[in-house]
Amino acid sequence: QVQLVESGGGLVQAGGSLRRSCAASGRTFSSQAMGWFRQAPGKEREFVTGISWNGASTYYADSVKGRFTISRDNAKNTVYLQMNSLKPEDTAVYYCAADRIPYGLGNRPDRYHYWGQGTQVTVSS
Numbered sequence: 001q002v003q004l005v006e007s008g009g010g011l012v013q014a015g016g017s018l019r020r021s022c023a024a025s026g027r028t029f030s031s032q033a034m035g036w037f038r039q040a041p042g043k044e045r046e047f048v049t050g051i052s053w054n055g056a057s058t059y060y061a062d063s064v065k066g067r068f069t070i071s072r073d074n075a076k077n078t079v080y081l082q083m084n085s086l087k088p089e090d091t092a093v094y095y096c097a098a099d100r101i102p103y104g105l106g107n108r109p110d111r112y113h114y115w116g117q118g119t120q121v122t123v124s125s
Contacts, residue, residue, distance in 0.1 A: 050106030
């Protein structure tokens with residue numbers, strides 16, 4: 001079983017930056033791909049970015065490519081999401097997630113099975 005606890009987020013003006021962290025419990029973090037999703041009001045949850053179990057591969061939705069960066073520190077059981085050049089349309093509840101199958105690349109949204117509690121990110125114009 002994997003438990004994910006998120007921190008960071010909040011309110012920022014357009015063009016600003018935020019950094020999210022997600023700490024995982026358990027002994028399997030270093031073998032799991034990790035990702036971030038978001039859900040805006042009235043919309044379905046969408047895949048934002050994923051990182052492979054060893055950090056060698058990363059994937060981004062077109063809407064955030066070039067602005068968001070995912071990274072991980074396996075020694076700290078933590079995955080990060082650096083969000084730069086934020087736009088009002090980035091406003092959403094953001095969730096970190098862990099792949100249910102070991103040694104994944106992180107590019108399969110359907111495989112994410114463990115979820116953090118979600119945290120609101122609001123970007124004002």
